[in-house]
Amino acid sequence: MSTEVKIVYADVEMQLGEMTSATESLNPKAEPPITGNTMDVVTKLTELTTKLEQLLTKYQTVLNTNIQTTTSSVEFMNETDQKISTAMDSTIAGPQKVAP
Numbered sequence: 001m002s003t004e005v006k007i008v009y010a011d012v013e014m015q016l017g018e019m020t021s022a023t024e025s026l027n028p029k030a031e032p033p034i035t036g037n038t039m040d041v042v043t044k045l046t047e048l049t050t051k052l053e054q055l056l057t058k059y060q061t062v063l064n065t066n067i068q069t070t071t072s073s074v075e076f077m078n079e080t081d082q083k084i085s086t087a088m089d090s091t092i093a094g095p096q097k098v099a100p
Contacts, residue, residue, distance in 0.1 A: 007081075012074050016067055023063045028056030 030053040033046040 007074070007077060009074065009078055012070075016071055016074075019063070019067055023060055023067065026056060026060050028053050028060060 030049040033049075034042050
């Protein structure tokens with residue numbers, strides 16, 4: 001069983017971009033309520049529409065937060081990979097003679 005974590009940063013960034021676009025394309029704005037109508041169905045429909053708008057707005061906020069957190073995590077992992085790679089490259093060359 002391998003414990004190695006492999007990340008293809010370009011693929012992750014592409015997927016995060018697609019998620020961002022999909023999140024931005026959500027339109028949680030409800031239609032304005034029908035005025036002048038006293039039917040109970042219209043009142044219930046207006047209430048449901050308002051609740052759905054609130055739910056979609058919260059969902060959009062959570063998605064944006066998750067995207068930002070994931071982006072930060074991926075950037076941190078990429079930077080760490082680069083630092084480790086640089087450290088490994090310098091040790092592969094072996095001990096260096098220090099000039100007096």
